[in-house]
Amino acid sequence: MNIEVSDEIQKMQAQVRAFIRDEIVPMESDPRQTGHGPTEELRDVLVEKARQRGLLTPHASLEMGGAGLSHVAKAVIFEEAGYSHLGPTAMNIHAPDEGNIHLMDVVASDEQKERWLRPLVEGKIRSCFAMTEPSPGAGSDPSMLQTTAVRDGDDYVINGEKWFITGAEGASLAIIMARTEDGHATMFLTDTDRPGFIVERLMDVMDSCFTGGHGVVRFEDLRVPAKDILGEPGKGFRYAQVRLAPARLTHCMRWLGAAQRAHDEACQYARTRESFGKRLGEHQGVGFMLADNEMDILTTRLAIMHCAQVLDRGERANQESSMAKVISSEAIWRVIDRSVQILGGQGVSGENVVERIFKDARGFRIYDGPNEVHRMSLARKILARETEELKR
Incomplete structure (x- = not known):
C-alpha cells in the first residue's frame, strides 16, 4: 500500500472537521430528532449548512455538481463526517442516498440523471433502495427475490412487499428490485407518489440516525413505465x-x-x-x-x-x-x-x-x-x- 492524500483532500479534510465540530456537533441535542431519525425539517437545516460551506454531496461526479472524490479521498472525508451522527445527513453522504447516487451515476440514462439524480445530488430530494423482503423473500440471499414485475403495454406492473427499506418514509425516489417474467432481476426507478407505492409502517429498530427510518413498503399494482428501467432489463x-x-x-x-x-x-x-x-x-x-x-x-x-x-x-x-x-x-x-x-x-x-x-x-x-x-x-x-x- 502506498496511500497518498493530496493537499487538496487534506484541505477538505480540515474543512469538514471544522464544519462537524463547529456547526453539526452543537445540533446533536436538537429536539427535531425522533426514534426514526432526524425530521425532514432538521435534515433541510443540516443540508443547507453543508451547502453554504461548499461540502454538499462531495462524492458525486463533477458533471452532477459534486467534487468527484476518489474512493481513497472518500475514506478521509467520510470518516470526518461520521464523527457526528448528523454529519453524513448534513453532507448528503448517508445511506441509502450515497449508494444510490453512485449507482445512478454509473448506470442511469441522461434523462434519468436529469430527472432524479441531479435533485438527489443537490439535496432537494431523498431516495430509498427497495430490495430486502420479509420471509420467504430476498434477505442475505438475493436469489430468493419474490417481488414481480409483469409487462403490460408500455408499463411494468409491480407487486410485492419489502421491509427494512431505509429512508422510505419521505423519499421521493425509489429504486426497486423485482423479478420479471423471464425470471431475471431488474431494477426500476419510480416516483414514490405513484398509485400503488405504499409505505405501510415504520419499523422500531435500534438505530435512529437515518432520516425516514426503516420502512415496510408494499407495491400493489404499481405501474412503472418501461423507460424507467435502470440500465438494462435482467441485469439487476x-x-x-x-x-x-x-x-x-x-x-x-x-x-x-x-x-x-x-x-x-x-x-x-x-x-x-x-x-x-x-x-x-x-x-x-x-x-x-x-x-x-x-x-x-x-x-x-x-x-x-x-x-x-x-x-x-x-x-x-x-x-x-x-x-x-x-x-x-x-x-x-x-x-x-x-x-x-x-x-x-x-x-x-x-x-x-x-x-x-x-x-x-x-x-x-x-x-x-x-x-x-x-x-x-x-x-x-x-x-x-x-x-x-x-x-x-
Missing part, C-alpha cells in the same frame, strides 16, 4: 454489485468516524475522572482498553484504505470489501463497547453521545450483508482459489 443483480461494494465500504468509513468519536469521549473521561486516588486512565485495566481501541481503529482504517485503493484501480473489490466490512464492523463495535465500559454510568445513559453511538452501530454487523455471509463468501473464494492452483 449485476447492478447491485456496482452499488454494494462501494456502498459497503462507505458504511465502514462513516462508522469509523463514530468509533473515533466514542474513543475520544472515553479518553477525555479517562484523563479527568479520578478513582482510587489516581486518574481513571492510569489504572491498567482502563489503559489497556484505550490501547486496544487505538489498535482497532488503525486496523480498520488500513483495511478501508486498502479496499479503496483496489476500487480506485477500477477493480470490483468484492473480496476486499467483504473483508473490510467484517473487519470494520467488528473492530468498531469493540471500540464502542470498550468506550461504554470506560464511561461507566455515562456510557449507558443519554448523558453521553456514546450511548447513542452504541445503539446506532450494532446493526452494522448485519447491514450490507451479515458478517457470517461475508465469511461464507470469502471461504468459497479461498477454496476455489486453492482448487485452481492445484489444477495448474
